[in-house]
Amino acid sequence: MEQILARTLEQEVGKVSVQEKQLLLSRLLARLAHEIRNPLSSLGIHVQLLEEDIARSAPQIQERSTVRFEIIRGELQRLDNLVKQFLNLAGPSSVSLQPVDVSRVTGHVCKLLHPEAAARNIEIALTTASDLPALAADPVQLTQALVNLVLNAIQAVVRDGHIEVGARLDDTGGWMLISVHDSGPGVPVERQSVIFEPFVTTKDEGSGLGLWIVQQIALAHGGTVGTANAPAGGAVFTLQLPVRGKEPGDG
Numbered sequence: 001m002e003q004i005l006a007r008t009l010e011q012e013v014g015k016v017s018v019q020e021k022q023l024l025l026s027r028l029l030a031r032l033a034h035e036i037r038n039p040l041s042s043l044g045i046h047v048q049l050l051e052e053d054i055a056r057s058a059p060q061i062q063e064r065s066t067v068r069f070e071i072i073r074g075e076l077q078r079l080d081n082l083v084k085q086f087l088n089l090a091g092p093s094s095v096s097l098q099p100v101d102v103s104r105v106t107g108h109v110c111k112l113l114h115p116e117a118a119a120r121n122i123e124i125a126l127t128t129a130s131d132l133p134a135l136a137a138d139p140v141q142l143t144q145a146l147v148n149l150v151l152n153a154i155q156a157v158v159r160d161g162h163i164e165v166g167a168r169l170d171d172t173g174g175w176m177l178i179s180v181h182d183s184g185p186g187v188p189v190e191r192q193s194v195i196f197e198p199f200v201t202t203k204d205e206g207s208g209l210g211l212w213i214v215q216q217i218a219l220a221h222g223g224t225v226g227t228a229n230a231p232a233g234g235a236v237f238t239l240q241l242p243v244r245g246k247e248p249g250d251g
């Protein structure tokens with residue numbers, strides 16, 4: 001779906017600025033999600049009514065329908081989740097901040113992607129300091145941002161390598177620095193700024209939306225995301241987020 005969106009938009013967005021592209025995309029996603037949601041809930045209601053009708057029919061028919069209804073409900077659920085995800089993409093500006101244990105979130109993301117990495121003989125190491133203060137953040141969005149960064153890292157390494165995920169405080173103690181360092185080829189310096197723009201990808205099957213989403217999430221938290229290449233090689237992506245959350249009026 002992301003790819004269809006990217007492709008249909010790409011022709012149009014070639015002519016407009018980055019900010020306009022981002023706005024266009026957010027609006028399109030929100031609109032699409034909204035338009036899909038209404039018929040979806042109507043479908044859910046009618047499926048339920050149909051189930052009630054069939055409950056009164058002959059046993060053989062009931063038996064056969066049970067499996068079909070399970071499939072239908074499963075697929076409806078899948079669509080509903082997809083729509084929710086798109087609404088999340090469109091509006092990460094509405095973050096719900098709460099105290100977040102960063103070591104737990106980073107640990108959770110590593111666990112989540114461990115099978116994916118292990119299958120390519122990539123080791124994921126967690127280097128988060130243990131004595132960090134709670135971070136005022138939206139745990140769902142923070143997780144989504146980290147998943148995107150670690151997935152990119154896995155794709156950059158391809159096979160046989162390692163990834164380090166860690167969080168620490170900056171020198172002032174006011175910022176949490178959460179970084180993902182991989183043993184891949186790194187990002188060519190001249191591309192380091194453009195990769196955060198929507199639809200910029202070097203992958204055949206890429207959407208080019210991952211880093212854009214990460215950046216939207218960072219900005220919504222009053223923070224930033226940046227990349228650099230480590231002296232010893234590989235890319236480092238760092239989320240810099242205010243420990244106490246976004247102050248009102250921070251833009």
Ligand SMILES: Nc1ncnc2c1ncn2[C@@H]1O[C@H](COP(=O)(O)OP(=O)(O)O)[C@@H](O)[C@H]1O
Nearest residue numbers: 152153156186195201202206207208210211235
């Ligand atoms: N860890 C990384 N190492 C090297 N290049 C990267 C890394 N992460 C992202 N990139 C580059 O940035 C591009 C954009 O990433 P992203 O927005 O996540 O979109 P996608 O993953 O769909 O290509 C990638 O296609 C790749 O060229």
Ligand SMILES: [Mg+2]
Nearest residue numbers: 148152210211
């Ligand atoms: Mg990506």
